[in-house]
Amino acid sequence: MDVYNVHERELPGTPHEVGALLDSLAGEQDRLWPGSGWPPMAFDRPLGEGATGGHGPVRYRVAAYVPGKWVRFTFSAPRGFDGFHEYAVLAVDGDRTLLRHTLAMRARGAARLTWPVLWGPLHDACLEDGLDLAERTCAGEVARPARHSAYVRALLRLMAPARAVG
Template sequence: MNVVNIHKRHINQPKADVVRLIKTLSKKEDKVWPNDNWPPMRFKNGLKVGEKGGHGIIRYEVEAFFPERLIVFKFLQPKGFNGIHKFEIEEINANTTLVTHSIIMKTMNFMTTLKWVLAIRWLHDALIENAFDTIENNSLEIKKHTTWSIWVEFLRFILKKIR
């Protein structure tokens, strides 16, 4: 199955400020990843081309890293996820930056497709919206938190029970 999953958010911050936040991704002082509710993104030696890491059961390798505009990760796990996910940063104007997260991949067998359709897609969508909230919340007094669907709540409940 071909998968194209794109999330975009206009951040009311200059690009330089957003880039500073993106550069903290996967570090101890991460200001992007919603670590309070999701498994942390980890790379042993930080974001560098060729570095392997991931979050939860999802594993990937840094394929490209241009901190001012693009980070590309190539999927390693789950088996059958063939493709990439990426963050892109684009200046819209002096005070607005567009952050885009995309997954472009193929699921290579029935079980992987089923996992994507029934669970991983829903969890991923919630995680990315929470990450965008985290980016925005670095400059907001009233914090944002995208609510999860009942399906995401159910999946998270099930995952906690089987761990």
């Protein structure tokens, strides 16, 4: 099963300003990855090509990184996630910038079931929470905050004990 998933948000700020959010990923002052309720993004070293890590059970390697502009991660787990996800910072005009996250993969084996039932809904909610954080950082508020569906809230409650242990 092929999966192509895009989340994006137009933000006030120059590409340089929005690019700083990208560069903060997995750092002490991360201003892009959502905090509460989500496993933190962490790597074995600072964000850069070759760093390995991920968030929770989703593992990946930094395949390419252009500071302030683009980062691509290739999946190593869960089993059956063959592909990548990436963030890109794209100029719209002088004071507006598009922050885009793209996931492209082929789901194999059990992932053909777990992606649409578990990982996909959680991925969508996590990315929208992260884009809310980016917008709050750039604009001071979020015009239309993401809302989790009842299904996603139930998944998060079920996963909470595992996050507390691991």
